[in-house]
Amino acid sequence: MKNSEKKYDLIVIGSGAAGMMAAITAARKGKKVLLLEKLSKIGAKLKATGGGRCNLTNTLDNETFMSRFGRDGKFMMPALEAFDHKALMAFFKEIGVESHAPDGYRVFPVTHSSSTIINAMEKEMQRLGVEVRCSQKVTGLSHDDGQVTGVETETDSFAADHVIVATGGKGYPVLGAEGDGYQLAESVGHKVTEVYPAMMPLKTKEKWVANCTADTIAKVIITVDMKKYKKLKAQGDLIFTKSGIRGPVVLDFSREITPLLSKYEEVPVLMNLTKGMNEEQIRSHIKKELGKNPHRNTLEIVSTLLPGSVSRELCKLAEADPNTALGKLKGQIRDRLIKLLVATPLTINGHDGFKMAMITRGGVSLKEIDPYTMQSRKVEGLYFCGEVMNLDGPCGGYNLQWSFASGYTAGNPKEDL
Template identity: 65%
Template sequence: MKTYDLIVIGSGAAGMIAGIKAARAGKSVLLLEQQEKLGPKLKATGGGRCNLTNTLDNIDFMNSFGRNGRFMMEAINSFDYKDLMNFFKEIGVETHIPDGFRVFPITHSSSTIIKALEDELIRVGVEVRCNTKAETLLYEDEVIVGVETLDEKFLSPNVVVATGGLGYPMLGANGDGFTFAKKLGHKVTDLYPAMLPLISKEKWVASCKADTIAKAELRIDLPKAKKLKAVGDLIFTSKGVRGPVVLDFSREITPYLEKYGEVPILINMIRGKNEEEVRAHINSEIKSNPDSTILENISSLVPQSVANELCILCEVDTSKKFKDINGQNRDKLIKYLVATPLTIIDHVGFKQAMITRGGISLKEINPKTMQSKIIKGLYFCGEVVDLDGPCGGYNLQWSFSSGNLAGQLLDF
């Protein structure tokens, strides 16, 4: 049995940078990856374009993760987006910020990132074994001693678990990290799919699937969730909704969906305008074109397909003029423009979930080192822990930052 200073399980962003950092410090490192190639999920990040991080300051970045965000203070302060960009520059990858916020490799290809990380792993002497699945974590007297696969045992006083969550099982996600943690006495919070399309009860959405709603505002129409909202581009599908705002907000919806079976949401598709502003807008349209129909009036606010479906929902004759519509129906139409009701009844599951909401309890991990408070020498980083953020490079930055911290083996 061979002995190493560190064994890393998983070759995502967190696992690879943990291995690199430890090897740069002179540690002998073994990296185990169950798939045929390194970085399988990293390859799919950002649709293959690999949005590495973003330019938010550290405080705002942490706040974007919600109430658990402050846990990452040590990790982010030690390795923020500037450090990440410098790290990639060191290993031959130039990055840029085309929209002033999101950071990409200039190639806009995740393959560039994976190749650079793989080359650096080799350069610093990390032993990489693909097609090798860790089956069991070995420990004695609450101290980690190694890892066992189907064929052999590897000894080490340090093990980094960077196995990711449950999203995209075709890329190797199987929840092994959660299983390891539970067997060693760690608590794993409830797990939900996040960053995924949602399915609605209403069928009218299928008539609007060719249109994108810019800067739509989503809210959950439940008493305990009134303060939750998200803003971004929304796309109707044949079965529901998707788009950046849906991917961001799905992490809030899926837990309620499991609890209640369906979740009512309200969508403002008119850039946050209220009822009074809508009336003023329509009156202005009428003044400009006195012969315009209500469909033409509403289509100046939302795409015509959406305008038509809202009129049908509110029993409004699209060929009539605004002033000729029944007052009650006219008021309902304006209300629906400001807050279109939609009922979420399902989602596409972990098979298309980009991330997992929930994970290993943060209370049992030292935020200054990422080491377990239960088992000495055991480290967790990346998506396997109970931290998840919105779209836009947040989760990948967290993976790199936490992997960087874990790979320093500060308690070794």
């Protein structure tokens, strides 16, 4: 050990949502807690969450909530039963932060500011006597005969029989996420799955998207157009960018796309830009519009379904003259245009990597963690919580709720703590 060390009941590595919740939970039970953060301030990534508005959780019931995480979602059940969205809102109210769900679904602090959350949690840690040390990068876990005994940092050693790894993933490395927790986990024999950047914009091969950047298109459905992956789909608002696509539907879908891009150079997708309308419904809509004025041109009719810029590009793709009356288009061209309105093809061919990723897909294997305690099945006294584990969800408060719930579970003192 580097210095004469102080002994703690619990050391928490990382000051994100999961780490701070774990520290508070343990300290409330009278435990002596040390929180180590490698950056100069706590809560850096939490501060940036949801564009700084901090979508804390959502109002879904636990079953529906877990289903949005895919087949591993059931792992969360014990943590959510102990600390669901109602418990989270009650916790924040208790420490002086009112929250609400203005749309009945997504829950925010009423200030719509992540600083409110960080300040309240920091104040609560101070009240409870949690010792917080910033600019302390943990470089190793100390352990003896299958029992954790403390941590090593670049300058110090700290002793504890219980250590929680709450270091997050690799998204937003400027905010301290560099995958430190994966290395710590592997150093004591844990398996870490392959990790991918997720919740981020995507780039496309097609250049026409750059002409459509002014508008948000609501309720777009995106599906992967590859035989083996046709079941992969997402729905939500979409925004075209100069080099591709973004918006809530893309942030959600990127967690499915980035692993595919590591296997294939390109991933073809189909987008329904018309709120899920099928060919028959579109034909019916066109007929109705032409009934109002049979002389309207193709662009005007398509623009009753989509913004003008997108309508113009789809006309080009269908080789339909936008200025010709739609009723006078050749049947073949009209059919092609209708098919494009139902399923617009795009080719995803890239992304900006972890620097633009809000979350990480992959992490410490769930098989090696007890879902009732978040304790390692390999090393006694070692716990994991939050994004460092192999569990990620879509946009809408899912990942923060999971961080808080897993942090609460990991920080709840066990009989011997």
